[in-house]
Amino acid sequence: MNTEEKGFDIREYYLKEFSYFDGECDITFNIVDINFERKTISVAVTNRGKISVIEYDLIQDSNGDFFFNYGVETSKIEVNDFETITD
Numbered sequence: 001m002n003t004e005e006k007g008f009d010i011r012e013y014y015l016k017e018f019s020y021f022d023g024e025c026d027i028t029f030n031i032v033d034i035n036f037e038r039k040t041i042s043v044a045v046t047n048r049g050k051i052s053v054i055e056y057d058l059i060q061d062s063n064g065d066f067f068f069n070y071g072v073e074t075s076k077i078e079v080n081d082f083e084t085i086t087d
Helices: none
Strands: 017-021 026-035 040-047 050-057 066-070 075-078
Touching: 017 075, 040 066, 050 066
Parallel strands: none
Antiparallel strands: 017 026, 026 040, 040 050, 066 075
8 A cells, every 4th residue: 555545645744834943043944855655854954054964764643643752852853743835
């Protein structure tokens, strides 16, 4: 069964954005790729003017929602919190 049969369409996630405040500054995440079968997510991370593309493990919680852990403190970043930016 592929991801579209399960109701997941990666096109709806592509380049969605999420901003996270780490206590010092905002860090911006943009989804570059999401693979529900391999359970990975690749995001472009803009942190203090530096852009990196990083792949994280995609984790599913007991409610069926997906997230990944970011940073030393392993902050939980929910995929559902990402938004489409229209500016």
